[in-house]
Amino acid sequence: MTGATESTPLPVVARVPVLNAANALTGLRLVLVPFFAAFVVVSGMTHAGWQIVASLIFAVASLTDFVDGWIARRFGLVTAFGKVADPIADKALTGAALLLLSVYDRLPWWVTAVILARELGITALRFWVIRRGVIAASRGGKVKTGLQILAIAWYLWPMPAALAGIGPWIMAAAVAVTVLTGFDYLAQAARLRRTAN
Template structure:
């Protein structure tokens, strides 16, 4: 049998992942420059956030379609996602656009799910759920709404979108906890451990799944 051709580290999916990581500090600079009061810089921040978020879906599609999943991507992709979302939430709270407890709850859930994935990686993989994808879409929409300078009537919709995102974030987070416990218990019940295959090192799944 012909051995599988190794996936090159330098590929389109990884380039987009790195681009998203580079856009995080650019986004932060735009928000700080705007102080959430200067429409020009605020609009630039919103556009940077939307473009960076879009690369998550594009690099995931490229990686799956062209079989370009790499160990680097598996680690860097979720880090880039959480860095972007985390920076946006923290800055919105810093400029009093979003309550700190909302930011804390979302970040605890995001990093908690990542920790869960590592906790059960030897017993199985927790796949991304539809709820997780809805959560991601709602978070992006809510953050983008807050960042975009809008007339008061439209800006008032932002908290409702964020409320929906928060509910889905918490519910899917609890679902991931339950699924992780079930996977671990099922594995231990049969005395089994499911190691990752040689070509897939035991690291967090690439957020091709646009993420948990």
């Protein structure tokens, strides 16, 4: 008599190709970073025309950050490459923008230092616990990303004086949420390590 296990086919697990739409958008974001930085430098943060071009490149690159994740989840295109490349692309874009804003005295260096320390620290933490589980982006993390992008875009765009003063308030909110969500991710990492042990 043939056992049931012999006649039952094993489930086929489809392999997700590394070259897919989600990863292509992540790659595009990485490619856009040097172009964005170059246009900021060319503008010297004084030439409105080049500032607008730099701002538009930053906006397009930031949009890919939201779209690539949605595509990956919606169509089952999550890959190991995407998990590694996506946060690297995010940090490269926001990091370049923050550093350039500080270089051109548009943003205090301590703001750039706080945000980058948090971002790089949490990225390193994610890689550290990746074998035990994935620290998913929380709702607060998504709010943080949105505030950072809005604040950076506000500083980059040649705003009239009446509106320029709003930028520091948006950036202050971004810094506050950045720090608070950093503690939340630390708590998530601690829980992952406890459950793994």
